[in-house]
Amino acid sequence: MTKRTRFIVAVTAMVAVTAFGLWAQEHVKLPGINSEDQHPNGCVDCHKISGGSDYRLNVSLREVAGHPAIDSIVNTLPDDCMMCHGSYAAKLNTITHTSHYANPEENHFVAYYGGQCLECHSIDVDTGKTDVKSGPKNW
Numbered sequence: 001m002t003k004r005t006r007f008i009v010a011v012t013a014m015v016a017v018t019a020f021g022l023w024a025q026e027h028v029k030l031p032g033i034n035s036e037d038q039h040p041n042g043c044v045d046c047h048k049i050s051g052g053s054d055y056r057l058n059v060s061l062r063e064v065a066g067h068p069a070i071d072s073i074v075n076t077l078p079d080d081c082m083m084c085h086g087s088y089a090a091k092l093n094t095i096t097h098t099s100h101y102a103n104p105e106e107n108h109f110v111a112y113y114g115g116q117c118l119e120c121h122s123i124d125v126d127t128g129k130t131d132v133k134s135g136p137k138n139w
């Protein structure tokens, strides 16, 4: 390698590293960490009436065959889902992780919302403790 080639290689590498850094800075948005949390109440901040469609969970769960009506028994989400999904019904962690990450090319949570864990989870950066965000029902 000539001195000139080495110089060109070094400059190209530097430009590539800087470009990647800028790209990463622009693209990785961690809700509540390095960007504003648009959904601080978790589930109910996305599963609501929006753009003329009704995405509320009490409504969409009516399509799950045999699902108990939750309108009056669930007051805080997802906490109150746990009265059944923490005991005899399918576990809420696997239900929510599957529905939000399966078929990532088409899954609206990944493709449109960016798929961050921190859309549903919160983290206290001082103690390192994580939690699941929650909010009052929207029906």
Ligand code: HEC
Binding pocket: 039, 042, 043, 044, 045, 046, 047, 055, 057, 060, 078, 096, 099, 100, 106, 107, 108, 109, 113, 119, 120
């Ligand atoms: C950032 C927005 C967002 C948050 C927060 C969110 N969801 Fe979703 N959820 C979605 C989107 C978008 C879909 C549709 C995914 C797809 O394209 O299949 C979905 C799908 C679902 C489904 C499948 C049935 C349906 O209604 O389409 C369930 C059940 C569900 N979410 C429950 C929850 C629960 C419980 C929470 C809170 C622990 C939660 N979601 C938090 C955006 C969100």
Ligand code: HEC
Binding pocket: 057, 061, 064, 067, 068, 070, 073, 074, 077, 078, 080, 081, 082, 083, 084, 085, 088, 089, 090, 095
């Ligand atoms: C009163 C009990 C009860 C409550 C409260 C409840 N569920 Fe369920 N849910 C069930 C039962 C029973 C089933 C069907 C059997 C199973 O999945 O274990 C079910 C099934 C589901 C399914 C389909 C599971 C699958 O494998 O396809 C989803 C999604 C679901 N529930 C989400 C929720 C969410 C989100 C909440 C809170 C907003 C909630 N449920 C509150 C009892 C409950």
Ligand code: HEC
Binding pocket: 078, 082, 092, 093, 096, 097, 100, 115, 116, 117, 118, 119, 120, 121, 132
């Ligand atoms: C759509 C909402 C949602 C998203 C997105 C989400 N989680 Fe969860 N997660 C939950 C819920 C609900 C629980 C169950 C909470 C409970 O049991 O009290 C849970 C539980 C967990 C737990 C506790 C252990 C377990 O499996 O029960 C871990 C660890 C976890 N999630 C990691 C993640 C990671 C890592 C990501 C991102 C790749 C993620 N979650 C994205 C909703 C979500």
